[in-house]
Amino acid sequence: xxxxxxxxxxxxxxxxxxxxxxxxxxxxxxxxxxxxxxxxxxxxxxxxxxxxxxxxxxxxxxxxxxxxxxxxxxxxxxxxxxxxxxxxxxxxxxxxxxxxxxxxxxxxxxxxxxxxxxxxxxxxxxxxxxxxxxxxxxxxxxxxxxxxxxxxxxxxxxxxxxxxxxxxxxxxxxxxxxxxxxxxxxxxxxxxxxxxxxxxxxxxxxxxxxxxxxxxxxxxxxxxxxxxxxxxxxxxxxxxxxxxxxxxxxxxxxxxxxxxxxxxxxxxxxxxxxxxxxxxxxxxxxxxxxxxxxxxxxxxxxxxxxxxxxxxxxxxxxxxxxxxxxxxxxxxxxxxxxxxxxxxxxxxxxxxxxxxxxxxxxxxxxxxxxxxxxxxxxxxxxxxxxxxxxxxxxxxxxxxxxxxxxxxxxxxxxxxxxxxxxxxxxxxxxxxxxxxxxxxxxxxxxxxxxxxxxxxxxxxxxxxxxxxxxxxxxxxxxxxxxxxxxxxxxxxxxxxxxxxxxxxxxxxxxxxxxxxxxxx
Amino acid sequence: xxxxxxxxxxxxxxxxxxxxxxxxxxxxxxxxxxxxxxxxxxxxxxxxxxxxxxxxxxxxxxxxxxxxxxxxxxxxxxxxxxxxxxxxxxxxxxxxxxxxxxxxxxxxxxxxxxxxxxxxxxxxxxxxxxxxxxxxxxxxxxxxxxxxxxxxxxxxxxxxxxxxxxxxxxxxxxxxxxxxxxxxxxxxxxxxxxxxxxxxxxxxxxxxxxxxxxxx
Numbered sequence: 001x002x003x004x005x006x007x008x009x010x011x012x013x014x015x016x017x018x019x020x021x022x023x024x025x026x027x028x029x030x031x032x033x034x035x036x037x038x039x040x041x042x043x044x045x046x047x048x049x050x051x052x053x054x055x056x057x058x059x060x061x062x063x064x065x066x067x068x069x070x071x072x073x074x075x076x077x078x079x080x081x082x083x084x085x086x087x088x089x090x091x092x093x094x095x096x097x098x099x100x101x102x103x104x105x106x107x108x109x110x111x112x113x114x115x116x117x118x119x120x121x122x123x124x125x126x127x128x129x130x131x132x133x134x135x136x137x138x139x140x141x142x143x144x145x146x147x148x149x150x151x152x153x154x155x156x157x158x159x160x161x162x163x164x165x166x167x168x169x170x171x172x173x174x175x176x177x178x179x180x181x182x183x184x185x186x187x188x189x190x191x192x193x194x195x196x197x198x199x200x201x202x203x204x205x206x207x208x209x210x211x212x213x214x215x216x217x218x219x220x221x222x223x224x225x226x227x228x229x230x231x232x233x234x235x236x237x238x239x240x241x242x243x244x245x246x247x248x249x250x251x252x253x254x255x256x257x258x259x260x261x262x263x264x265x266x267x268x269x270x271x272x273x274x275x276x277x278x279x280x281x282x283x284x285x286x287x288x289x290x291x292x293x294x295x296x297x298x299x300x301x302x303x304x305x306x307x308x309x310x311x312x313x314x315x316x317x318x319x320x321x322x323x324x325x326x327x328x329x330x331x332x333x334x335x336x337x338x339x340x341x342x343x344x345x346x347x348x349x350x351x352x353x354x355x356x357x358x359x360x361x362x363x364x365x366x367x368x369x370x371x372x373x374x375x376x377x378x379x380x381x382x383x384x385x386x387x388x389x390x391x392x393x394x395x396x397x398x399x400x401x402x403x404x405x406x407x408x409x410x411x412x413x414x415x416x417x418x419x420x421x422x423x424x425x426x427x428x429x430x431x432x433x434x435x436x437x438x439x440x441x442x443x444x445x446x447x448x449x450x451x452x453x454x455x456x457x458x459x460x461x462x463x464x465x466x467x468x469x470x471x472x473x474x475x476x477x478x479x480x481x482x483x484x485x486x487x488x489x490x491x492x493x494x495x496x497x498x499x500x501x502x503x504x505x506x507x508x509x510x511x512x513x514x515x516x517x518x519x520x
Numbered sequence: 521x522x523x524x525x526x527x528x529x530x531x532x533x534x535x536x537x538x539x540x541x542x543x544x545x546x547x548x549x550x551x552x553x554x555x556x557x558x559x560x561x562x563x564x565x566x567x568x569x570x571x572x573x574x575x576x577x578x579x580x581x582x583x584x585x586x587x588x589x590x591x592x593x594x595x596x597x598x599x600x601x602x603x604x605x606x607x608x609x610x611x612x613x614x615x616x617x618x619x620x621x622x623x624x625x626x627x628x629x630x631x632x633x634x635x636x637x638x639x640x641x642x643x644x645x646x647x648x649x650x651x652x653x654x655x656x657x658x659x660x661x662x663x664x665x666x667x668x669x670x671x672x673x674x675x676x677x678x679x680x681x682x683x684x685x686x687x688x689x690x691x692x693x694x695x696x697x698x699x700x701x702x703x704x705x706x707x708x709x710x711x712x713x714x715x716x717x718x719x720x721x722x723x724x725x726x727x728x729x730x731x732x733x734x735x736x
Contacts, residue, residue, distance in 0.1 A: 013624040020621070024612035108607030109618060113625035113671070114594040188576075275591050276574060286608075 011119040013110075054142065057149040058156050068150035070212055075147045076220035076233070076242045077211035081204035082143070083170045083229035086136075088197040090174035091181045095194075096284050098182035098277075099128035099175050100270050107282045111275050118271055125179065125270045129263070132171035140167015144236055154239040162239045162248075166232035169255045173228055176262035176269075183269035185277045204229070224251065228258035328396075328406035329413070335382035336410070346378030347418065354419050357426035365428075365488035369481045372432055376440035379414060383407035384444035387516070404445065404516035405509060408437045427494050428487055431501035435480055438508020442476035442515050449473065480508050523550040524585075525675050525706045526571060531580035533566060540566050541577070542730035548675065553697060553707040555717025557735050558727035564710035565604070565679050567727065571708055572602045572677050584675065598626065601673035603664045603681060609652035615639070615663055616648040619670050626671040634670050641696070642666040643689065658684040665693065676700055678709040682716050694719035 057063050071078075090099075100121050102111065110120060144163025148156050177193065184191045204223055211218035224230040224237055231254040238248020318337070321330050336343040349371050356368035383404065396403060412433055419429035453472045456465030471478060483504045487497035526548040533541040540563040548554060556564050569575040570582055573591035582589040590596055609618060619638060623631035639645045642662040647655060652663060661684045668676060676697075682690050690713065697707050697720035711717055714735075717724050724735035 013621060016624050017621055020613050020617045021610065104608030105610040105613075109610065109621055109667075110625065112591065112597060112602060113622060114598045115625050116594075117592075272592075 011116060013115055014119055017110075051142070054145050054149060058145045058160075063149045064151070070215045072147065072150045072152055073215050074208060074211040074218075075152060075240075076237050077204075077218045077223050078208040079143070079166075079233040079236065080223040080226065080230035081201065081208040083166075083232055084197065084201040084204045086170050087174050087177045087229060088194070088201045090132075090178040091194050091197055094178035094181040095186060096281065097288070098281055099132070099178045100124045100182060100273060100278075101281055101285060102278055104282050104286055107279050111278060117273070121270050121273060122267070125175070125266060128175050128178075129172060129266075132175050133168045134171075136171020136174070137164040137168040140164050140170070140236075143167070147236075147240070153241045158239040159236060162236040165252070166236055166255065169232040169259050170229065172259050173232075173262045176266040179266045179269040179273075182273055182277055182281070185274070187280070188274070188276070200227075200229075228255060228262075231255040231258060325406075328398075328403065329410040332382040332407060332410040335385070336379065339381065342378050342381055346375045347414070349375035349378065350415055350418055354422050354426045354429045357429050358422060362488050362490070366485065369432075369484055372429075372436045373439055373477050373481060376411060376415065376433075376436040377443060379411035380407065380437065380440045380444045383441055387445040387447065399517065401513040401517035404441060404512050408434075408441055408509065408512070411440075412437055428497060428501060431487075431498040432484060432505070434505025435484055435501060435508045438505060438510075438512050439476040439480035441512040442480075442508070443474075445512075445516055446473070446476075476508075476511075480504065483507075524548075525550055525552075526589075526708065527581075527583050528567075528571065529581045529583075531567075531570060531577045531582065533563075533570060533575070533577040533580075539730050541570075541727075544580070544730070544732050546725075546732060548706040548708060550674070550704045550706060551701050553701040553720055553722035554709070555714075555720070555722035555724050556708070556710045556727060556732070557712070557714060557717070557724055558710075562727040563730060564727055567732075568602075568604060568677050568679050568708065568710050572600060572604065574602075574604075598672070599674045600677060601668040601671060601675070602677045603668050604677070604679045606660060606664070611651065611653060614649050614651060615644055615655070618652065618663065619666055622667050623670040628671060631670070638666045638669045641669065641692070656684075658686065658689070661685060662689065669696070674705055676705060676707045676709075678707070678711075680711055681709060682711055682713045690716055691719065697722065 101124065102120065106120065140163040141160045142163075144152075144159045144166075145156070147163075148154070148159045152159060177197065180193055181191070184193070186194070204226075207218055207223060211220065220237075221243065224234050224243065231251045234243060234251020234255070235248045237243045238245050238251070243251075318330060318333055321327065353368045353372040353375055356364040356371065386403070386407070398406065415433045415437070416430050419426065419433070423430060449469060449472055453468050454465045456463045456468050484501060486492065487501050492500075524547060526546070528544055528546040531541055531544040532539070544567065546554070556567060558564050566575070570577050571589065573582070573584075573589040573593075573596055584596055584599060587593070587596070591600075613621070616635060616639065619635045620631055623634055628634050636645075639648050642665060644659065644662055644666060647659060652660065655663065661681070665678075665681055668678075678697075681693055685693065694716050697709070701707050701721060707720070707722060709717070709720075709722065714724065725732050726735040
């Protein structure tokens with residue numbers, strides 16, 4: 001079918017789209033106002049008292065002491081380092097979530113058509129400039145106030161103004177770094193910006209750390225003049241008397257030029273953003289947001305994994321066992337072999353656990369409980385994968401409770417075998433294995449947090465919702481690990497400690513079976 | 521009708537160490553229709569995404585009217601209409617408004633009339649004022665196909681357009697594809713339904729082991 005049409009579409013289509021969506025505009029506006037109200041309210045409740053204290057302290061430069069003195073001396077070196085870190089953070093975040101993004105519907109219904117990209121994308125860029133500029137200005141003002149409070153020198157209002165200006169400059173430069181990363185995306189080719197920013201941030205942070213450690217300015221002047229990340233801090237340094245007024249003015253001019261260049265770079269990069277990057281980032285943003293609302297950090301983390309080309313299992317395979325009871329351990333072994341980093345970290349954590357237990361100190365023993373749990377949590381990953389979607393194990397002949405216990409066989413064998421050589425020095429290590437595995441298995445099967453957990457009760461100390469959520473997420477280790485603490489008491493001999501550990505382990509594994517059987 | 525539209529030359533592409541397309545060459549001229557058949561995982565969708573400029577092949581060239589196939593090129597987007605799978609919708613726009621959006625984006629004259637025709641052709645007239653979330657999978661597929669009908673194109677790329685469609689809808693689809701080719705456009709589709717390709721007059725090709733060959 002051939003229809004006549006002009007090449008390229010006027011933004012009239014966007015005007016018409018706004019018209020189509022007008023009936024929902026009032027509702028969307030109300031929603032946005034409500035969100036803004038909540039943010040302002042939370043800011044007023046939690047941030048204003050601290051800000052007021054900061055302003056009060058800054059007015060009288062009341063924060064004194066050795067730490068304050070270090071901070072004051074190291075500030076000229078620290079601020080460029082923080083600015084470089086902010087630029088690196090912006091570029092890194094842009095790998096998954098750049099500042100210029102489109103809603104999913106626009107990606108599907110507008111992007112494939114000759115709608116001018118400028119009309120689609122530049123409004124998003126301008127919004128990013130506004131948000132990052134204002135956010136940077138606020139952050140810079142707070143940082144300047146904090147330095148002034150520790151005796152940074154100069155007038156408080158001048159330092160705050162200079163800090164706000166520097167912060168806004170860094171915010172706008174960060175947008176440019178982020179959009180550049182979207183434009184030259186690392187998933188589709190080699191890029192140089194993030195490696196360079198990483199080296200820069202590491203070097204400046206190392207310098208700032210040495211300035212802090214030595215309570216001196218170090219090579220602060222060099223850091224301040226080293227690039228746009230430092231030029232933005234020169235006006236503040238001038239107000240604080242750390243550099244001359246002329247240097248401060250010169251730095252301000254250079255920073256303004258850098259910002260102008262950054263705005264230009266950001267605009268050009270925006271107009272050239274590849275559609276596939278926009279599509280991928282919209283998809284990731286949708287999955288990530290849904291996972292955050294569901295308080296499911298695993299799904300959120302998985303959403304951020306690069307949409308690399310699908311890998312093929314290479315090399316690592318193990319012959320299928322003949323014995324039926326070995327099938328689940330065989331499946332778990334394949335999973336662990338194909339995730340060597342995770343498996344290696346689990347084994348390393350267990351090594352640390354055994355070493356801490358062998359040290360014999362009660363504090364080391366408590367630390368061993370934590371590292372032991374973390375080691376077990378790494379090794380029960382195959383069980384976690386199965387619990388995320390019960391269809392995965394539906395074809396197997398075992399009920400969910402029994403399957404959960406079978407998933408503990410391989411990790412248990414691994415932990416027992418690796419602790420065997422040191423059993424004479426750390427006899428509790430093998431005895432703890434069932435309890436640690438039980439706690440890790442229950443955690444692996446907790447699934448997505450129910451929304452009702454977040455609904456707390458108002459108390460004089462605040463809402464209990466966040467505490468309930470934290471407890472729900474960590475309920476297994478919070479209940480099982482303290483039960484093992486009596487085994488660390490100095491008056492307890494080995495045999496009763498081992499017996500108690502095994503009893504706790506039996507209870508934990510029973511809990512594992514019960515929770516797996518109940519899971520929907 | 522001899523105008524060359526799409527040309528793939530020596531296209532190779534893979535994911536990781538798994539090759540999907542091996543030395544694929546294909547030329548579509550005005551009036552051509554090609555139906556790509558193949559088993560699941562044969563690489564049909566990959567081939568279509570490369571032809572639609574949405575993915576760059578590891579090697580080889582893809583051109584439309586002699587220019588590199590690039591979805592970021594406005595002229596390419598004007599020429600090529602794709603239905604490569606389900607996508608997101610505006611939750612507050614009706615079916616009609618979605619189609620109007622596409623027609624307006626291409627400056628189609630008398631867009632409302634054109635949209636009304638497409639709604640009728642795709643059995644969506646009774647659902648025109650519904651929101652896409654309320655549509656069944658089949659109606660959603662018809663909406664995607666209708667979106668390719670309300671706009672101009674010289675090349676139409678469809679990935680399994682028969683999915684979720686009943687027999688009558690498939691027959692209508694085949695007739696529309698045949699009309700597209702007869703009208704001077706070109707059609708490239710991937711399908712599991714050989715009869716769809718036959719009825720639309722498409723030349724059947726098969727992807728086997730990453731290579732394109734005439735279907736048996």
